[in-house]
Amino acid sequence: MKTLIANLIYFLLPIAAIGQDNYDIANIPSALKSRAVATVRNDKTVVDVKSPEQVIETVTRAITVYNKNGDYYAALPIHYNKSNEIKSIKGAIYNEMGILQKKIASKDFKDLSAVDNSTMFADSRMKLYVPDYHSYPYTIEYQYEVKHKQNLIIPSWTPEVSNNVSIEKSSYQFITPIGTEFRIESKNYKGAIKEEKTDKTVSKIWSTEQIPAKKEESYSPNPNLKRTSVLIVPKNFVYYGKEGNFSDWKEYGDWFTTKLLSKKEDLTEASKQKFISLTKNASSDREKAKILYDYLQKNTRYISIQIGIGGLEPFPASEVDRLGYGDCKALVNYMRSMLSAVDIPSYYCMVEAGKRKENFHKTFANVQDGNHAILCVPFKNDTTWLECTSQNLPFGFLSNFTDDRDVIACTENGGVIMHTPKYSNSTNLQLRNADLTLADDGSIKGVLNTKFYGTQYENHMEILLANNNEKTKLLAEYYNIDNINFDQVKYAEHKQEKPFIEENLTIFIKNYAVKNGNKMLIQPNIFNTQSSISENKNRTEDIFIERGFIDIDSISITLPDNIVKNITPEQKIIEKPFGKYEFKSEIKGNKLLTYRKLELFEGNYPASNYEDFFQFHREVSSSDKGRYNLGIL
Amino acid sequence: MRHFLTLFLIFYFCPTIFGQNFDFGRISISDFSPTPLDSNADAIVLKEFGQSAVFVDDYDHRVKLMHEYHVLIRINNKEGFKKANFEIPSYKRGSYIRDHLDELKAVTYNLENGQINRTELENKKVFKENYSAYLDLNKFTLPNIKEGSIIEVSYRTLEQDLFNFKTWVFQDDIPKLKSQCIAIIPASFTYNVVLRGPYKLDDQKKGEVLKEYLFLDGIRMDCSKLTYTMSNIPAFIEEDFMTSPKNFKSAIYYELESIFYPSTGVKKTFSKTWKDVDTELMNEKTFGGQLKKTDLFKTTLSTLLSPNDSKLVKANKIYDYIKKQIKWNNYLGKYAESGIEKALEKRTGNIGDINLALVTALQAADLDAYPIILSTRRNGTPNSLFPVLSDFDYVIACVDIDGTKYKLDASNTYLPFGSLPLQCLNERGRIIYSKKSSDWFPLASEEISEQYYTLIGVLNDQGQLKGTLTISSQGNKALLKRQHIAKFNSLEEYWEKLDEEMPNVSLTNAKIEHLNEVDQVLNETFDITLDVNKQEGSTILSFAPNVIDRISYNPFKIQDRTYPVDMGFKSKLQYTIQLEIPEQYDVTDKPQNVSLALPESAARYKYMTQLNDNKLEVLGSLSFNKPIFTVDEYFSLKELYSRIIQQQKLDIRLTTKK
Numbered sequence A: 001m002k003t004l005i006a007n008l009i010y011f012l013l014p015i016a017a018i019g020q021d022n023y024d025i026a027n028i029p030s031a032l033k034s035r036a037v038a039t040v041r042n043d044k045t046v047v048d049v050k051s052p053e054q055v056i057e058t059v060t061r062a063i064t065v066y067n068k069n070g071d072y073y074a075a076l077p078i079h080y081n082k083s084n085e086i087k088s089i090k091g092a093i094y095n096e097m098g099i100l101q102k103k104i105a106s107k108d109f110k111d112l113s114a115v116d117n118s119t120m121f122a123d124s125r126m127k128l129y130v131p132d133y134h135s136y137p138y139t140i141e142y143q144y145e146v147k148h149k150q151n152l153i154i155p156s157w158t159p160e161v162s163n164n165v166s167i168e169k170s171s172y173q174f175i176t177p178i179g180t181e182f183r184i185e186s187k188n189y190k191g192a193i194k195e196e197k198t199d200k201t202v203s204k205i206w207s208t209e210q211i212p213a214k215k216e217e218s219y220s221p222n223p224n225l226k227r228t229s230v231l232i233v234p235k236n237f238v239y240y241g242k243e244g245n246f247s248d249w250k251e252y253g254d255w256f257t258t259k260l261l262s263k264k265e266d267l268t269e270a271s272k273q274k275f276i277s278l279t280k281n282a283s284s285d286r287e288k289a290k291i292l293y294d295y296l297q298k299n300t301r302y303i304s305i306q307i308g309i310g311g312l313e314p315f316p317a318s319e320v321d322r323l324g325y326g327d328c329k330a331l332v333n334y335m336r337s338m339l340s341a342v343d344i345p346s347y348y349c350m351v352e353a354g355k356r357k358e359n360f361h362k363t364f365a366n367v368q369d370g371n372h373a374i375l376c377v378p379f380k381n382d383t384t385w386l387e388c389t390s391q392n393l394p395f396g397f398l399s400n401f402t403d404d405r406d407v408i409a410c411t412e413n414g415g416v417i418m419h420t421p422k423y424s425n426s427t428n429l430q431l432r433n434a435d436l437t438l439a440d441d442g443s444i445k446g447v448l449n450t451k452f453y454g455t456q457y458e459n460h461m462e463i464l465l466a467n468n469n470e471k472t473k474l475l476a477e478y479y480n481i482d483n484i485n486f487d488q489v490k491y492a493e494h495k496q497e498k499p500f501i502e503e504n505l506t507i508f509i510k511n512y513a514v515k516n517g518n519k520m521l522i523q524p525n526i527f528n529t530q531s532s533i534s535e536n537k538n539r540t541e542d543i544f545i546e547r548g549f550i551d552i553d554s555i556s557i558t559l560p561d562n563i564v565k566n567i568t569p570e571q572k573i574i575e576k577p578f579g580k581y582e583f584k585s586e587i588k589g590n591k592l593l594t595y596r597k598l599e600l601f602e603g604n605y606p607a608s609n610y611e612d613f614f615q616f617h618r619e620v621s622s623s624d625k626g627r628y629n630l631g632i633l
Numbered sequence B: 001m002r003h004f005l006t007l008f009l010i011f012y013f014c015p016t017i018f019g020q021n022f023d024f025g026r027i028s029i030s031d032f033s034p035t036p037l038d039s040n041a042d043a044i045v046l047k048e049f050g051q052s053a054v055f056v057d058d059y060d061h062r063v064k065l066m067h068e069y070h071v072l073i074r075i076n077n078k079e080g081f082k083k084a085n086f087e088i089p090s091y092k093r094g095s096y097i098r099d100h101l102d103e104l105k106a107v108t109y110n111l112e113n114g115q116i117n118r119t120e121l122e123n124k125k126v127f128k129e130n131y132s133a134y135l136d137l138n139k140f141t142l143p144n145i146k147e148g149s150i151i152e153v154s155y156r157t158l159e160q161d162l163f164n165f166k167t168w169v170f171q172d173d174i175p176k177l178k179s180q181c182i183a184i185i186p187a188s189f190t191y192n193v194v195l196r197g198p199y200k201l202d203d204q205k206k207g208e209v210l211k212e213y214l215f216l217d218g219i220r221m222d223c224s225k226l227t228y229t230m231s232n233i234p235a236f237i238e239e240d241f242m243t244s245p246k247n248f249k250s251a252i253y254y255e256l257e258s259i260f261y262p263s264t265g266v267k268k269t270f271s272k273t274w275k276d277v278d279t280e281l282m283n284e285k286t287f288g289g290q291l292k293k294t295d296l297f298k299t300t301l302s303t304l305l306s307p308n309d310s311k312l313v314k315a316n317k318i319y320d321y322i323k324k325q326i327k328w329n330n331y332l333g334k335y336a337e338s339g340i341e342k343a344l345e346k347r348t349g350n351i352g353d354i355n356l357a358l359v360t361a362l363q364a365a366d367l368d369a370y371p372i373i374l375s376t377r378r379n380g381t382p383n384s385l386f387p388v389l390s391d392f393d394y395v396i397a398c399v400d401i402d403g404t405k406y407k408l409d410a411s412n413t414y415l416p417f418g419s420l421p422l423q424c425l426n427e428r429g430r431i432i433y434s435k436k437s438s439d440w441f442p443l444a445s446e447e448i449s450e451q452y453y454t455l456i457g458v459l460n461d462q463g464q465l466k467g468t469l470t471i472s473s474q475g476n477k478a479l480l481k482r483q484h485i486a487k488f489n490s491l492e493e494y495w496e497k498l499d500e501e502m503p504n505v506s507l508t509n510a511k512i513e514h515l516n517e518v519d520q521v522l523n524e525t526f527d528i529t530l531d532v533n534k535q536e537g538s539t540i541l542s543f544a545p546n547v548i549d550r551i552s553y554n555p556f557k558i559q560d561r562t563y564p565v566d567m568g569f570k571s572k573l574q575y576t577i578q579l580e581i582p583e584q585y586d587v588t589d590k591p592q593n594v595s596l597a598l599p600e601s602a603a604r605y606k607y608m609t610q611l612n613d614n615k616l617e618v619l620g621s622l623s624f625n626k627p628i629f630t631v632d633e634y635f636s637l638k639e640l641y642s643r644i645i646q647q648q649k650l651d652i653r654l655t656t657k658k
Helices: A003-022 A069-075 A249-264 A270-277 A285-299 A317-323 A328-341 A455-460 A461-465 A468-479 A607-624 B002-012 B078-084 B274-283 B295-304 B309-323 B340-346 B351-365 B475-488 B491-501 B629-650
Strands: A038-051 A054-063 A078-081 A085-094 A100-104 A111-115 A118-123 A126-129 A138-148 A166-179 A182-187 A194-197 A199-211 A230-235 A236-239 A240-247 A304-306 A348-352 A372-379 A382-386 A406-411 A414-419 A429-438 A446-452 A484-494 A500-509 A514-516 A519-522 A543-545 A550-560 A570-576 A577-586 A591-600 A604-605 A627-630 B043-056 B063-075 B085-093 B100-114 B115-120 B127-132 B135-141 B150-157 B178-184 B190-196 B205-217 B217-233 B251-261 B266-268 B368-374 B394-401 B402-407 B428-432 B438-442 B446-461 B464-474 B505-513 B521-533 B531-535 B539-543 B572-578 B583-590 B594-598 B603-612 B615-624 B651-654
Touching: A038 A069, A054 A069, A054 A514, A078 A085, A078 A138, A085 A126, A100 B651, A118 B127, A118 B135, A138 B100, A166 A230, A182 A414, A230 A236, A236 A570, A236 B594, A240 A249, A249 A328, A249 A348, A249 A406, A249 A414, A270 A328, A285 A328, A317 A328, A317 A500, A328 A372, A348 A414, A446 A455, A446 B135, A455 B063, A461 A468, A461 A484, A461 A500, A468 A484, A484 B085, A577 A607, B063 B078, B063 B351, B085 B150, B100 B135, B115 B274, B178 B190, B178 B205, B217 B594, B274 B428, B274 B438, B274 B539, B295 B309, B295 B340, B309 B351, B309 B394, B309 B402, B351 B368, B351 B394, B446 B475, B464 B475, B475 B491, B475 B521, B491 B505, B594 B629, B603 B629
Parallel strands: A038 A166, A118 A304, A429 A550, B043 B178, B446 B572
Antiparallel strands: A038 A054, A054 A138, A078 A126, A085 A100, A085 A138, A111 A126, A111 B127, A166 A199, A182 A230, A194 A199, A236 A240, A348 A372, A348 A406, A372 A382, A406 A414, A429 A446, A446 A500, A484 A500, A514 A519, A519 A627, A543 A604, A550 A591, A570 A577, A577 A591, B043 B063, B063 B150, B085 B135, B100 B115, B100 B150, B127 B135, B178 B217, B190 B251, B205 B217, B251 B266, B368 B394, B368 B428, B394 B402, B428 B438, B446 B464, B464 B521, B505 B521, B531 B539, B539 B651, B572 B615, B583 B651, B594 B603, B603 B615
């Protein structure tokens, strides 16, 4: 009888909740409507840890959508896999006045695979609801409950979803039995944490409200740095049936190494012998590692297969050896096993990969950080990093996918936070020399030699790897010059210490100069012209330059005899805290020589500098397009 | 129809065996050496074989289709590695009707030290992904792939759907040395077979008769075996400004026409003549069935329309009503997905729901309205020899008002009465008049996509230009602009963005006219201020007169064109600039007047400057007077753009009077 009442209450509660909220659009403060495509009216997440293998996540979320662009945020995908179970889902749609239009039942959700196209296998599915309601504004409300059968990954709280979505109210409640230990990392949370106790449980409640939408600004710092978040990790956990505990990165690394990595270095004796003999003539460990990395690149490729517990565990080295492929974890483990075979120690590292630099939490050990694995080889005074999923990157070259960020390395002393190498302003160099000849019909031909260093290296990998047909097509897009023809295309990779890609082009541009009466108009700098950036009169965010670079273009144009070789020489230098620009041009003999150098310096600059930053680009852009009107004899 | 019968006759007199599958695992060292087709290929198909046969499954006695597929691919470089990844779909219809994949074999061959080493795909490395309620994906990748590896894959699939006689695509994104497909069809089945694309078959279609090949419907039945082979097929390379690659790729298409059941003597026909299709469509609940529901609109129309309305006014009102009433759910289709009644109630539906509702409502108002089924540009052009219903993926309404036929699509809020979106402009559709009659209907748009820029202003002696800029857009340009503006939360945000994107120009006092009156010209006006380039201490002022949306890049980049350039619409772009220049300046340099045209004025560019006292007038216009340009015209188009770019680089220079 007692349980029956409890059940009744349990079922009644959500219904009452629906009745309580009033989704009339008129109730939304106007500050929240400005620049917003949608407003989160109320987002209430309750995470109730009943036991390590029973974590109940209950979510009630209501979102008002103002126009078509907000539909994206009204869709609800709930991901699931072997470790969790969707217990209930339902929803409702309300019109502008907050009057119920229709109810959404569990059967209205589509059950789909959540495996992306490039993945061969992953244990990932979702229930998806995409509203087909098109009378704006409308409000959609969802209620769902998910049972997690593990407590290592606890649903975290990040109320702000996007700059163009405002938040009226969002809260997060975390309930645990009295006496269980958890570590909590809350970022940018300014409110008070409310605590509630019953005789059996403790709960903490975080809440935030009235966050307006923001304008999207270019060159902004990572928005996550300012956003509120709460991340919780238990002391003792159960994950896919495996028990464990860690309270810091050191212990995390120990757990990872012993439980997930230890049995994975299982190369056959024959394979080990092969690697020993491959490297027997190498003079140093570095040399050996290079040979093995080359072997890795020639004999394996990246295939995404997320097997093993919750996508954390690599598949064994012997399997990569046999099949010639693996995902990032498997390939890193394979490389590590090859190095072990020749007695070179290395560290399996986890990293948050992506063009946007994201750091691991420095002191807060958790498994939610990271989406990729790389390998660190700690040579004496020469820590080398290897990206094991690429068949092309030079030895020791990480690229802008994993550069300059905190990662966790699994070392003999447990987990250690390490920092990957940074590509400095001057490393990201693009060096171009052009030797061209202008004909009296206005066409120009000649040779263009460009070297791409640092992160500019990978910008050109796509062209480097493309077949000849495709190369010409890509080059035409890249240079985007009217009627440019590539008569000869040569690419070379120089994979030494400071690796670079060298591009050698023989070009012909039919309508290069514009003839107008007895004048010929030419623009000497055509291969690298800066475009201007958006103006922004009320800049709010800092200016953030994630990676600096230097571009140098030296262009020599031999002029035809019938041209008057007389121009006002130009020399321009603009120096700013965030960058420097130099432009020179003059005629020497029968040659028009142009030198252009643009530098942008990595860093954070106050928002008040934006006008200056904008003017800098504007001046560079206009100077880049500088033209000469040359007289024809 | 007659065409096809002749083919059958030929088969009876050709009893020799033609195509057959090649042996699995017979690889020679020479297969590893490059061929002339290899030069630009990341990978190449050395041999490809496919066979589709109607058969009776002994297990459940159902008639099914069996597809066999066998391919040999050489992977030349790392970019070609992706060809070693396979994804074979298995369709599911209901709980027991499922496609079935079996007999999968896959091997990688590597030439190492003069020896061919083979690595087989392991069974447990084939992953079945439950993609959705209707589809499973069988995914696998071959082991030990290196540059130069050859892979061999063969499998078969069993399918329940006899209509789905697989289209055989000869041409792919990598070249093929040889591709062969065979169809084995019982004598009692008739399929329509169509070959598309520019390449020729090695031999004309070859057929033979397989005597008493199949036990079907109580009797032993002959089958015909049709073999199609093509060799040395280059890779298909997609170009800009083209309709569906389907229209150009070499492929063989099948459509089931009829089945004859000897036991009962009944012949069940599917689609064969347009008359049959018309009847089928009109009897179909989700098509013709919807058109009967005129009662649904009786009450609405009585309030919506007034008796004095002309036919055109009535049609317009109904068009607007449907546009407002049913929002598009982003699904195509010639059939009504939820039915127009439900769509009206839910206020959302697919293309079929919306435009069949439109036809029905127009008919309810006693207007002459009919559905036109069509194939969208991405879907390819419909077969013109005989009806292939599955070619059509869209329906629009046609209303005839005193002899003028208006084509209507109510799925897009921004589309004016009588115009079609680009995706519908695909040669021709079929207008369905009744159960007994239908006809081809040209879809090419007569509409011109126009944009006019007018700048009237004053340039002062400080080098500041102040004026009023008007941008008028019509046709597709207006549609695109309205859609673009809709992406912003407010007009203010749109104007802010517009202003910010033009660093040298400041826009104020923005106004817009007819944003929601979609059948009218969309007019935008701005007060505009810009600083022109000053040299030598303001003694020289120079500026390009068309201050915004200048043409500075050539959309035609590649050297040679293989397929026609299809822009969808005729178009016109025009600049009119009237500037008062300061008294103390003279115009010392200005671009020469030009007039360029393609033969028969298919495209034309004009540029003219004129000075009257201190009034400078610039007139520029670019028009494309037809929507589709042939491959032969490509070079001229590219050159035209090149000349425009050159022209637009030129400045007008003013110098202080001496």
